[in-house]
Every structure is written in structure tokens, then in C-alpha cells.
Amino acid sequence: MSVPAYDDQNVFAKILRGDLPSHKVFEDAKTVVIMDIMPRGDGHVLVIPKAPSRNIFDIATDDLHAVMSTAQRMARAVKAAFDADGTTIQQFSEPAGGQVVFHTHVHVIPRFEGVALKPHTGQMADPDVLMANAAKIRAVLE
Template identity: 45%
Template sequence: MSYQTDNIFARILRGELPCVKVYEDAHTIAFMDIMPQAEGHLLVIPREGAASLLDLSAEAARETIVVVQKLARAAKQAFDAPGIQVVQMNGSAAGQTVFHCHFHVIPRQEDAPLRAHATEPVPTERLEALAQKVRAALAQT
């Protein structure tokens, strides 16, 4: 699959669209999902343009998974989550809706069902409050 530079995550990386950012470095950016499946749902994306994990360079994959792990630990602490779900989809048949490689980091609570993927937007103010918790947890590590 060829990479389309007009996808929403590419536009976020270029600063054309806003996001509620929780972390960034030279290789990745992490931000709150605007239609979360659970409270604290984060997205981690590589800065490298790749439609899926299968298209991502080995270096970018290594850098990104390290950040996924860092954000998973922070989300677990920030939301006192007994579990963390990490989801990565490749292709529309797998449920991918934005064709820029990305990882979902979803704090999970016992017996709390997930909301449907990409269906219920959350106000930016609420996302910012949740992001503050993640940033505080990151600062403690």
C-alpha cells in the first residue's frame, strides 16, 4: 500500500491539525485518541511516513516500540489500570482506518467494556485533563 501524505496523522505531524500531545521525541509522537475506546486511550505514531507496520523501517519500528512501552507504563500508572491493551492494525481488513502506522495504548479496567472503535468523540478539555495525568506519570519515570 502506498503512503498517502494527506492522512490525518501526517497532517498532525506537520502541525496542520491539532492534537492533545503527551510525548514526542525525534522519532515519535504520542497523543490522546479523540474517539477513545476507554479513558486514557493513547496513540503512538512514528514520524516516518509508513502506511502500516509492514512498511515501516526497522529503525523506526524499534524506536516506536520503545515509546509504546514507555507510554504503556505511564498510562498504567496514570489510570491505575490493572491491564494495558496495545493494538496495532494493518490494512482495512484488520480494522485500520488511518493509513499511517500507529499503535493504540488502551488502559483497561476489570469488567469495563471498550467503546466501539472511532465512534464517540470526547471534548478536548477532557482529553487535556487525561493527558495531564499521563504527562505527570511520565515525569516520574
């Protein structure tokens, strides 16, 4: 079974091109980190490679290394920024794996003992809350 071609009209490609707004937290040569607009917890960020790829199956190894290095950095940052007990790191590949947006991305979510993840309802978060949470994380990174 062949993998579908990368669609450069996906939401993350549009964000990377500047066609859609986002709450950017961090950027380096190979990755961008943005706030998830439908967070499953306060401080939920997405690590996105700048190079196009659909998911784990077609991402270049050096881009995957960059994404995971940034994910580790973000895990440390969100844990500190939100005084979290831990983090959840998620990456979904293909529809059967739960992937909805077909540009590789890794979820980094601060976690707290005894607090379940919010359900993924499709409800967008308040932009002011996302902006404030992004600022908290950026402050830890500085």
C-alpha cells in the same frame, strides 16, 4: 498485490506537520504520542512514528523499534496515571486488519478488570477531558 503508496494527506501526517491540532502527550526524536480523539477508554493514546509509513508492512525496522519502545513507555505511564489493572496494545494493518488511518500507529489503552472497551462509534471525546487525561499521563512521565 502491491501496497498502495503512502498518502501524506492522512490525518496523522497532518497532525505531525502541525496542520491539525492534537493533545500531545510525549515526543522524542522518532515518535509522537497523542490522545485518541475517539477513545475506547480513558487514557487511550496513539503512538505514531514521525517517519512516513502506512503500517507494519512498510515501516522501517528502526522506526518500528522506536514505536514499540515508546508504546512500552506509554503502557507503563497510562497504567500508573489511571491506576489501571493492565493495558491493551493494538496495531491494525490494511483494511482487512481493521486499519482506517493509513499512517502506522499503535493504540495503548488502560484496562480495568471487568470493564469492556467502549465501542468505536466515531463519536469524538470532549476536548477538555482529553486535555485533562493528557496532563495526567504527562505528570507520570515527568
